[in-house]
Amino acid sequence: xxxxxxxxxxxxxxxxAIASLNCTYSDRGSQSFFWYRxxxxxxxxxxxxxxxNGDKEDGRFTAQLNKASQYVSLLIRDSQPSxxxxxxxxxxxxxxxxxxxxxxxxxxx
Amino acid sequence: DGGITQSPKYLFRKEGxxxxxxxxxxxxxxxMYWYRQDPxxxxxxxxxxxxxxxxxxxxxxxxxxxxxxxxxxFPLTVTSAQKNPTAxxxxxxxxxxxxxxxxxxxxxxxxxx
Numbered sequence: 648x649x650x651x652x653x654x655x656x657x658x659x660x661x662x663x664a665i666a667s668l669n670c671t672y673s674d675r676g677s678q679s680f681f682w683y684r685x686x687x688x689x690x691x692x693x694x695x696x697x698x699x700n701g702d703k704e705d706g707r708f709t710a711q712l713n714k715a716s717q718y719v720s721l722l723i724r725d726s727q728p729s730x731x732x733x734x735x736x737x738x739x740x741x742x743x744x745x746x747x748x749x750x751x752x753x754x755x756x
Numbered sequence: 757d758g759g760i761t762q763s764p765k766y767l768f769r770k771e772g773x774x775x776x777x778x779x780x781x782x783x784x785x786x787x788m789y790w791y792r793q794d795p796x797x798x799x800x801x802x803x804x805x806x807x808x809x810x811x812x813x814x815x816x817x818x819x820x821x822x823x824x825x826x827x828x829x830f831p832l833t834v835t836s837a838q839k840n841p842t843a844x845x846x847x848x849x850x851x852x853x854x855x856x857x858x859x860x861x862x863x864x865x866x867x868x869x
Contacts, residue, residue: 651798681857690846690860691799735798737858744858746791746798 650674651738653747661755666723668750670736673717679739680712682721685749686732694734695721726754759783760861762847767866769834769841777832777864779847788830789848789858792816799846805830806852834866842868 652671660666668682679698683691697703697710697719709722719738723730733749760781769775781788787806791799801814805824819838824830830849834841844865848858 655796683860690863693857693859696857743801748796748798 649747650740650745651736651747653736653750655748656751657753658750659753659755660726662726662728664726666726666730666752666754668721668723668734668736668752670719670721670738670747671717672719672736672738672745674738674740674745675714675717677714677717677738677740680710680719681737681739681744682708682710682719683735683737683746684730684732685735691735723752726752728754728756730754760847760849760859762845762861762864764864765862767864769866769868771868772836774833774835775866777834777845777847777866779830779832779861780828781830781847781849781861782828783849783859784827785849785859786827786852787850787856788824789850790814790820790822790830790832791846791848793844793846793863802832841866 650673681696682694684694685691695710697712703710707724711720731754733751735749736747737744763778789804790802793799800816802820803822805811821833846863847861850856850858
């Protein structure tokens with residue numbers, strides 16, 4: 648079992664729709680959870696971090712964490728073509744951050 | 757402007773050569789990291805450093821070496837012992853290796869000719 652699992656996609660959504668990106672992790676002791684966006688050929692940039700169960704909203708982005716189910720998700724409302732990128736889930740365990748392979752999102756105009 | 761810089765952006769290496777990738781940060785972060793990214797794989801940790809003059813191996817340290825002589829700088833050397841070095845190399849830093857977020861530099865794309 649991979650430590651952090653993501654569906655590689657691509658996930659295609661029409662412009663204006665809600666994109667839902669999912670991530671599961673194996674280490675129950677994980678403490679911090681991050682979503683990064685990575686455009687092709689560029690480095691990852693932080694979108695959101697979440698540390699406790701529940702929802703955290705920042706503009707069009709909402710991160711959701713469920714530690715009991717070992718599940719973290721990212722919702723993107725009113726998706727725009729500029730949101731087309733690969734989204735990396737990162738999970739911090741003991742002294743180490745593990746990254747998923749990323750989900751490629753395509754927003755269709 | 758505060759941030760992380762990496763150089764060069766593109767690097768070409770002949771087989772058998774050692775090359776050094778530069779990473780500098782002016783964020784006053786204590787911790788620095790080197791990752792490697794290959795298509796279809798997540799970021800894999802090569803080395804990390806929590807303080808000056810100290811560093812630890814990550815998951816794929818073989819064929820790589822680092823130094824941390826200054827807080828701001830964490831260069832990575834890709835040695836000839838690294839059998840498949842062609843990849844996208846990312847340097848990151850964080851305030852400490854605790855709960856804090858890692859921020860990434862722009863990356864160096866290394867190609868072996």
